[in-house]
Amino acid sequence: MIRITTITSNQDQPRSNLGQLEDLQSSIDVHGILEPLLVRRIDGGKIELVSGERRFHAAMALGLTEVPCIELDVNDQEALEIALIENLQRKDLTAFEEADGYRTLIGKYDYTHQQVADAVGRSRVTVTESLRILEIPEPIRDLCRHADIKAKGILLEIARARDESAMRELIRVIVEERLDRAAIRQRRADLESDDSGGSSTEESREAPRKPFTVRFSNPDRRFSLSLSFRTEAEPEPRQVIEALKEVIRELESGLEAERP
Structure with a gap:
């Protein structure tokens, strides 16, 4: 057990909205804190919360003087990884909080999208799409x-x-x-x-340019593919490749979103 007044919150905590704590407070009041908080020692011997922000604040609101804790030996980025993983496993984070956590790993610790995905057990597509909503x-x-x-x-x-x-x-x-x-x-x-199509300029009244179309059929004719490009010139091979990659990303994103 650790005295609650000696514990400080983590500034990189991915959760920005604690939500309603009344039900959690009632549970703690009756049963106590069943799952220990995760903490670590930082400069000057201070104790910083790694995971368990809602339990910590609920305990504070109840006036508890001590809380059960597990002390970890981790650095800043490992602490953030653990906090993200803990919250993601509980589905406690909003989509924006999840994306902000990924952005912190990338911006503060120079992670690539793939490294973030490996750290939190998500696919790279999921990470990339999550970051997109920050726009x-x-x-x-x-x-x-x-x-x-x-x-x-x-x-x-x-x-x-x-x-x-x-x-x-x-x-x-x-x-x-x-x-x-x-x-x-x-x-x-x-x-x-x-x-x-709503412009009234002379240019918009001209007949639309016929798009360049790239077609492909596989040898056994199980499927065919057609891509239309609204470009001034015939698309280069790399443009076709990028378009196909975008189609794949869209399909993978749809599969990820439909998973429970």
Whole structure:
């Protein structure tokens, strides 16, 4: 047991919103803290919390003087990894908190997307897609919170909207029509198509340029593939490769989002 007043919070703690603590406080009041907090020693012999932020604050609110702890010998980045893993396993983090944790590992400790994925037991695609939602501006994040939009896959579709105005419109449609992800993706494409075709300039009234199309059929004809490029010139092989990679990323992202 460690005196609660000697424990300090970790500034890199991935959880930014502790949520409601009343139920947890009631449980601790009746049964005590069943799972010890994870802590570590830092400069000057201070004790820093690694994992167990909600239990720590619930215990403080109850006026407990001591809490059960397990002391770890870890450095800063290992502490952040553990905090992320603990919270992810409990599904305690919001999509934005998860992405912020990944960003800290990348920005502060120079992790690659693959290294983050290996550290927290996720796929690289999951990490990359999580980071994409950080492109959503704070005012739009607030709208998502108020609309109770939490699913990472839906947040990703919002992040892919071309600007803040399109994001707001997409959120309105999501709330009013209660669309699933596939329908949201189609609606986003429709909104962008409507805007791109709504110009009244002389150029927009010209007949649209026929897109360059690349077609492929595998030898046994089990499938064929067609890609259309809206470009000024015939696409280079590397552009075709990048387009195919984007298709693969989209498909993998959809599979990740559908997993329980």
